[in-house]
Amino acid sequence: MSQTIDNRQFRLARRPKGLPERDDFDLVTEPLAEAKDGEVRVAIDYISLDPAMRGWMNAGKSYIKPVGIGEVMRAGAAGTVIDSKHPDFAAGDKVSGNLGVQTHAVFPGDELRKVDTSLADLPVYLGALGMPGMTAYFGTLDVGQLAEGDVVLVSAASGAVGALVGQIAKKKGASRVVGIAGGPEKCRYVVDELGFDGVIDYKNEEINDAVRRECPDGIDLYFDNVGGEILDAALANLRLHARVAICGAISQYNVTGNVGDTGYAPRNYLSLLINRARMEGFIVFDFADRYPEAAREMAAWLSAGELKHREDIVEGFDTFPDTLLKLFTGENFGKLVLAVER
Amino acid sequence: MSQTIDNRQFRLARRPKGLPERDDFDLVTEPLAEAKDGEVRVAIDYISLDPAMRGWMNAGKSYIKPVGIGEVMRAGAAGTVIDSKHPDFAAGDKVSGNLGVQTHAVFPGDELRKVDTSLADLPVYLGALGMPGMTAYFGTLDVGQLAEGDVVLVSAASGAVGALVGQIAKKKGASRVVGIAGGPEKCRYVVDELGFDGVIDYKNEEINDAVRRECPDGIDLYFDNVGGEILDAALANLRLHARVAICGAISQYNVTGNVGDTGYAPRNYLSLLINRARMEGFIVFDFADRYPEAAREMAAWLSAGELKHREDIVEGFDTFPDTLLKLFTGENFGKLVLAVER
Known part of the structure; x- marks a missing residue:
């Protein structure tokens, strides 16, 4: 049996009024569960911070279910497979998906995407290729x-x-x-x-x-x-x-x-x-069923050096609530990404 | 040479502020000119009053040139051909076109449409078939x-x-x-x-x-x-x-x-x-180039009695400025049409 891994998570504590505040989130640590059949365990390296996250924190009708109070905050993220009970993934694979604002995730392999870091660095899969x-x-x-x-x-x-x-x-x-x-x-x-x-x-x-x-x-x-x-x-x-x-x-x-x-x-x-x-x-x-078409064309431009991109990478998982605010004050410069320290 | 016909016209006198007023128009009488080659003279029977007319009275950029100060107020209308120097039209024909707020018009035959009053009464060509x-x-x-x-x-x-x-x-x-x-x-x-x-x-x-x-x-x-x-x-x-x-x-x-x-x-x-x-x-x-397609389908429904329509016909050319206001107060009930007395 593998060693217990501490998973740190930002969970939504209450619905923000106006700009989100630190106290709108609870920082929780819990042991990472084992992967069940079809699941993959991921060590998250980068978390995507996006304007849409603000909308997900609100109650009420929108294009997607709101994040529930007490749930891990929704976010796209990219990381490295720890171990896998899904045939498509193996330890060490680089992956991206809707993994949430946490340091680790146990996630259905079917909802995970394998990415090629020889083509672009991992954070790019949260930006130009995400x-x-x-x-x-x-x-x-x-x-x-x-x-x-x-x-x-x-x-x-x-x-x-x-x-x-x-x-x-x-x-x-x-x-x-x-x-x-x-x-x-x-x-x-x-x-x-x-x-x-x-x-x-x-x-x-x-x-x-x-x-x-x-x-x-x-x-x-x-x-x-x-x-x-x-x-x-x-x-x-x-x-x-x-x-x-x-x-x-x-x-x-x-x-x-x-x-x-x-x-x-x-x-x-x-x-x-x-x-x-x-x-x-x-x-x-x-447009989810057409992502591959777009990704192919974007990747071709990117590898030809024809598509400029810039990531604004902020180090430190714990800074999440403050780093998120950069989006709304216009402080970020490029795709805002939170890097999870190891 | 034919007898001189008095043509009465509402010309735009000034640009209205808010709701149009009587003094925004001049009521002018002038002799109706003879038709030149390609032209048709029309005795106007019905004038279409439409919300869009309010916009045409404004200066400034819009989807169509504003009516100029001193010009006959723009309007769709339907009437009867007096005489014609266009091969497609003869005296007595019923026609519709952008004839303006006037009792008579000299108009290019190419911009005139012949209508079939056995299918529907003339005012209907300013409404359901217009x-x-x-x-x-x-x-x-x-x-x-x-x-x-x-x-x-x-x-x-x-x-x-x-x-x-x-x-x-x-x-x-x-x-x-x-x-x-x-x-x-x-x-x-x-x-x-x-x-x-x-x-x-x-x-x-x-x-x-x-x-x-x-x-x-x-x-x-x-x-x-x-x-x-x-x-x-x-x-x-x-x-x-x-x-x-x-x-x-x-x-x-x-x-x-x-x-x-x-x-x-x-x-x-x-x-x-x-x-x-x-x-x-x-x-x-x-959609002008596709009017015939729509008109065919609408006319078929109409002659089958499957399309209800209602015209709100107000008698009296001189009432034009007041009658127009019915559109903006919600007083009209059905397609608002001004009937020109003979």
């Missing part, structure tokens, strides 16, 4: 219906999803890609590193003027990660038959604590009528 | 992507477009069609005459409660003619992958006088994200 990558890919090409020659505007452009949206759009024929980011450092990154054609610093520019300046002929596709006034500025500058892909609304998640009942309502929604335009929400999980 | 019919047809089936089994909610359900939306939806397999109308008389009409499955009286019911009551399992297609709080109530009750077809926003047109800069902003737009739903504006003119 949910953010899939989100950017299907949000731009399927929901956003990107067409040759399009002018594309992306908010949170230095973030995990936004950075990929702009690059995918360029690869697929956009004539001009403009990003919105906060502060000169991120703005420089968006243009100099990611290769966007223009950038708007929402912290230091009047957003309406800046959108008109950067998209003087209007916008064909706006990929929205933030909501609020930036969405309104985009709506005011749509072109005929434009598409607005609503991926998120991070500016609003902590206003009332309830996604779908926001503090901000888009005054300019009738631009959809004038411009015969479309605004559509999407959830990456809806 | 723009409102085309709007309902393409808005429901193409923009709204109506699918078998859908729950459909329609605002302004006793109006020219709404009444047809519900009937078309039923014909095409909707499982439940609910209308929103103002006052008991219109509500009775919607259920008893038009055959809707349910109705909401927005003047006498709390709209959110009523939408939940009538659509307890949510809405697959909301066809929006009104905007405002009714749109928000619909958004709050969308089903997964729902569609919101934005046809108009009559509650908002007179708030600021500027379509696209409304007084009301939809607080619940993030329901689009939660439900992976779509909100799309459309203009019937975009």
Whole structure:
């Protein structure tokens, strides 16, 4: 019989009001169970911190069941197989899945994905080759219906999803890609590193003027990660038959604590009528059966060095509640990942 | 040489602020010109009064050029050919087209449509077989992507477009069609005459409660003619992958006088994200090359007595400015048409 492993977990203690706080979570240690038939035990190396996590903490109807009080906080994660009672996995394999905010997991092998760390480092499977990558890919090409020659505007452009949206759009024929980011450092990154054609610093520019300046002929596709006034500025500058892909609304998640009942309502929604335009929400999980197709194309770009990505890796499992906040204050720079110390 | 005909015209005198007033128009009489080659002279019998006219009076960017100050007010109309220098038309033919708010018109024959009054009375060609019919047809089936089994909610359900939306939806397999109308008389009409499955009286019911009551399992297609709080109530009750077809926003047109800069902003737009739903504006003119297809199907239903329609015909050309207001106060009951006295 193997030695007992301590598993440390952040469990949801109560539903946050506004920004999540340390006391919204309980840090619990329990012995890691043995794997049953079909299960795999994983030592988690990296935990993905994503804006969507805020929504999962709320009670009430949403696109996915809320995390229950007392349950391990939901999160994507990647790690190393300790031992396996599933035929597809063996000790030492690198894997990713919805493993939660914990240092270890006992997990059904059927819900685990084996990843190839010779192609990209493990944290990349939580970013460009993980949910953010899939989100950017299907949000731009399927929901956003990107067409040759399009002018594309992306908010949170230095973030995990936004950075990929702009690059995918360029690869697929956009004539001009403009990003919105906060502060000169991120703005420089968006243009100099990611290769966007223009950038708007929402912290230091009047957003309406800046959108008109950067998209003087209007916008064909706006990929929205933030909501609020930036969405309104985009709506005011749509072109005929434009598409607005609503991926998120991070500016609003902590206003009332309830996604779908926001503090901000888009005054300019009738631009959809004038411009015969479309605004559509999407959830990456809806495209799950097509992940392999996207992953193949993204991996090919990545291994050819044609897809820039950046991970913001914070060390220390215990920092989870504070590190999560970086998403909502705009402090993170790149895909936010928590590294579990060994 | 024919006798001089006096043509009376309402010309736009100034841009209205809020609701249009009598003094926003000049009533002018001028002699009707002779037809030049390719032109047709028409004695107008019926003028279509439509919510969209309010938008056409505004300056500024919209889906169509604003009516210029001093120009004849734009309107669809139907009438009788006086004489013709176009090979397709002869005196006595019944025709419809964008003839304007005037008693007579000299008009390019190529932009005129001959209509068959043995199939339906002339005013019907401004309603069920005119723009409102085309709007309902393409808005429901193409923009709204109506699918078998859908729950459909329609605002302004006793109006020219709404009444047809519900009937078309039923014909095409909707499982439940609910209308929103103002006052008991219109509500009775919607259920008893038009055959809707349910109705909401927005003047006498709390709209959110009523939408939940009538659509307890949510809405697959909301066809929006009104905007405002009714749109928000619909958004709050969308089903997964729902569609919101934005046809108009009559509650908002007179708030600021500027379509696209409304007084009301939809607080619940993030329901689009939660439900992976779509909100799309459309203009019937975009479907112009497919009008014949829709007109054929609508005419077949009509001649089989399967499509109920109702015209609200107001006599007297001079009443135009006051009659137009009925649209915005909700006073009209059915397709609002102005009859030109002879």
